[in-house]
Amino acid sequence: MATLGELERTVMDLLWGTQEAMTANTLRDALALAPEGTAEGKDLAVTTVLTVLSRLEKKGLVERERDTRPHRYRAVTSREDHTAELMHEVLVTAPDREAVLARFIGSVSESEARTLRRLLGSN
């Protein structure tokens, strides 16, 4: 049995992969087709898909088109935009950032990069 987290991922992958809005039914059928090597491929209840979708909606990743029945769901923004947002959080230097996540190397300024190259060159 796939966890909700894995299902969320697969659903987002499907929504990111298409430009169109999809109903829970369409999504369920697409999930049943077992995208390569994921934990899915088993038949899921539509209610499970709806649960996943409402979680994703709450997290602000998915929006619902309410003017049709059944409701259709689409990704709020592209995968690339979300990745950029995530990387922005990682790369931008903020006073508290170090406490949230520890980067292997912090931001390096131009002058610092020169010092580093000199140090490395002399070795």
Add this chain to the structure above:
Amino acid sequence: MFWASHFLATLAVVLAWPAPIALSRAQWPSRSPFTAMILWQAIALAGGLSMIGAMLVWGLEPLGDNLLEALRGLWDVLVNNRPADTLGLMHVFALSAASLLTAHLVFTLLITYARITRQRRRHRNLLNLLSSPSHTNPSTVVIKHPTPVAYCLPGGARSVTVLSDGLMGLLSEDELQAVLVHERAHLSQRHHLLLWAFAAWRSALPWLPTSRLAQRAVNELIEMLADDEAVKQVDQETLVGAIAVVATGSHGPTIGGSKQTLPQGALEPDPEQDDEASLSTVHRLRRLLEPKRPLSPLQSFSALATSALLLMVPTVLLVAPGLFV
């Protein structure tokens, strides 16, 4: 009790200003980062303790000869409405300041914890959707992004190390191992707890030299500790290579190609922050390239003894008058 409050006040001033400045300028911490870390913690803890203690002891002075007796006296005044004629306005002021400072420190610690946890949870939610687990390394995920970046996101059993595929493309197998050992050292040595405490210490008292210098030093020291862990498993040149690639390769605001550029200036950190972060990379590289021997046992012992003394003195001064008089 009067002399105790003066001594505590002096200690508080020394620990808030000259002591951290001297330690931040010292060269030896990069030789024994662990010892230096202990000393910074002692300075922060003893500093806070003596600030609060000085005001508490001074304010309680008219109420009793020792802390216990005085606290009992205070209880009588507050709860049993005993007349408080011995307690001057200044004493009341000192007692209020002591309790306000205590509350401020505790609340800042809790609020900082809540903020950090919230940011981590949000980050993890997004990360779970965008990354795929590494096939070769446990609790490691890979995110598709050209910028070479590696970081760890603490969170108990869900702690995870994140690598970008840009980084994996640039590093050799051994260098990647060095990065992973480094990041895992952060997690296993619970560095996030130190970062939390010192981030809180800084937001609580941002205008004190000690809190700013301590946070900067701790950020740098944990990197050195993680580096030391890494060179136990890979050789030094490999780690230096990894640092070189990530530091120079990630230079410049290359957040993901043409389509996903950031707003202009988003990657321009303020100059002070920038200096802090990048100087620490130079320090790290320098100590790997030109290793110096660690402190001698005697030197380490003195530093640790100083730490112990720093913590004992305010504690003893608070409690002792009741024990010996």
